[in-house]
Amino acid sequence: MQVTETLSEGLKHEFKVSVPATDLDAKADARLVDLKDKVRINGFRPGKVPVAHLKKLYGRSVMAETIDETIRNTNTQIFTERGFRLASEPKVTMPTEEKEVEELLSGKTDLTYTVAIEVVPPIALADFKSFNVEKPVVDVSDADVDEAVKRIADQSRPYAAKAEGAKAEKGDRLTISFKGTIEGVAFDGGTGEGIQLVIGSGQFIPGFEDQLIGAGVGETRTVKVSFPKNYASEQLAGKPAEFETTVTAIEAPGETVIDDEFAKSLGLESLDKLKEAARERLKAEFAGAIRQRVKRALLDRLDEAHKFEAPPSLVSEEFNLMWNSIKAEMESSGKTFADENTTEDKAKEEYQTIADRRVRLGLVLSEIGEKNKISVTDEEVSRAVIERARSMPGREKEVWDYYRNNANALAQLRAPIYEDKVVDFLLELANVTEKKITREELFKEEEDEKTAA
Numbered sequence: 001m002q003v004t005e006t007l008s009e010g011l012k013h014e015f016k017v018s019v020p021a022t023d024l025d026a027k028a029d030a031r032l033v034d035l036k037d038k039v040r041i042n043g044f045r046p047g048k049v050p051v052a053h054l055k056k057l058y059g060r061s062v063m064a065e066t067i068d069e070t071i072r073n074t075n076t077q078i079f080t081e082r083g084f085r086l087a088s089e090p091k092v093t094m095p096t097e098e099k100e101v102e103e104l105l106s107g108k109t110d111l112t113y114t115v116a117i118e119v120v121p122p123i124a125l126a127d128f129k130s131f132n133v134e135k136p137v138v139d140v141s142d143a144d145v146d147e148a149v150k151r152i153a154d155q156s157r158p159y160a161a162k163a164e165g166a167k168a169e170k171g172d173r174l175t176i177s178f179k180g181t182i183e184g185v186a187f188d189g190g191t192g193e194g195i196q197l198v199i200g201s202g203q204f205i206p207g208f209e210d211q212l213i214g215a216g217v218g219e220t221r222t223v224k225v226s227f228p229k230n231y232a233s234e235q236l237a238g239k240p241a242e243f244e245t246t247v248t249a250i251e252a253p254g255e256t257v258i259d260d261e262f263a264k265s266l267g268l269e270s271l272d273k274l275k276e277a278a279r280e281r282l283k284a285e286f287a288g289a290i291r292q293r294v295k296r297a298l299l300d301r302l303d304e305a306h307k308f309e310a311p312p313s314l315v316s317e318e319f320n321l322m323w324n325s326i327k328a329e330m331e332s333s334g335k336t337f338a339d340e341n342t343t344e345d346k347a348k349e350e351y352q353t354i355a356d357r358r359v360r361l362g363l364v365l366s367e368i369g370e371k372n373k374i375s376v377t378d379e380e381v382s383r384a385v386i387e388r389a390r391s392m393p394g395r396e397k398e399v400w401d402y403y404r405n406n407a408n409a410l411a412q413l414r415a416p417i418y419e420d421k422v423v424d425f426l427l428e429l430a431n432v433t434e435k436k437i438t439r440e441e442l443f444k445e446e447e448d449e450k451t452a453a
Helices: 021-036 051-081 098-105 142-155 260-265 271-305 312-333 344-371 378-390 396-404 407-429 439-452
Strands: 002-009 012-019 091-093 111-118 132-137 159-161 173-182 185-198 220-226 240-253 431-436
Touching: 012 051, 021 051, 051 098, 051 111, 132 271, 142 271, 185 240, 260 271, 271 344, 271 407, 271 439, 312 344, 344 407, 378 396, 378 407, 396 407
Parallel strands: 132 431
Antiparallel strands: 002 012, 012 111, 091 111, 159 240, 173 185, 173 240, 220 240
């Protein structure tokens, strides 16, 4: 076997490989000898079929298998000897002319092919003990708890029928029936009977609720609205529609008395227990936001400390995934790059930078996990599947079966678990300092991050 490196440019390498026909023939014959004891051919006793006869029957297919196996094994040897970690699948180029292929399968010529690869560069990991990471600390105040309880009360407020002849006002709950049409034609999902709607809640298409203000019981109004450009149904998105709407009941909101009885109506022993539950929920909400902020800070430090050339093919793949998603979202919403105060070229440049960062951070996290023997157990993945199933009541079996029968979906579930375990490992090494901030400061930064993204 002869291997010649014909290209070495950055992370790209190419090799020309030649394997003598005699080597291939010997491997193919060994396969045929092994096959002799397994095949059943009329006229021959088991195990007594001559190899020459087998070669006439199966020679081409056995040689094709031999060539395929030889290429795989040879490539593995080339990459292992040079310490290469592949960024993507190797690209093998074989002879394509009919005469060359025929001679190769007949064992009359040497196997000559080229293999092009892109490798992951060596990654020199930083000293993580030198990392300084700031962790915000946010206390849950009594005012936060009272506000949370009030939100629960508002969602549970009672409604009572208004007096005869009363008109609908903002905040009232209406019971309505409607039939929607577009250019005079009814459409799927445009009809409803006995639907409850709180005016001002934003439940319906923008503009729908306001047009019912002042309506009385038994009154029918033609509500004219346009579906949002980013509406879920492509058939309806952006189209004007009319809804013949009849009000069948009007109820005014009452006040919810926040006391022990209210807490009991929610299944809790007392108002104090309700406040305890609200406090714990807020603590969990704050902890989630703090975790994301600390994780972002840590990833920023990893990014600063590990500047290297990311494999172009991986960056391109990551960019294409993001860009296709962005383009689809913009098309469905009817937005343009000008609406975002940018141009397509500038947006591409920004997302190219993001793709490069994501790929480098992914490689760094993988390197850290590998060198420190961090892994995700099947039990951890199973717990994640169970949590996902519980979040979709009534569809638990469907969710479970989906992940059980979909290796890619399981891999997508495993990836964030692995990332979080590596992040936890790094935080144990880093110098983490706490800083007290307000709830408003914590969530303002959360909103800023979303806006920037």
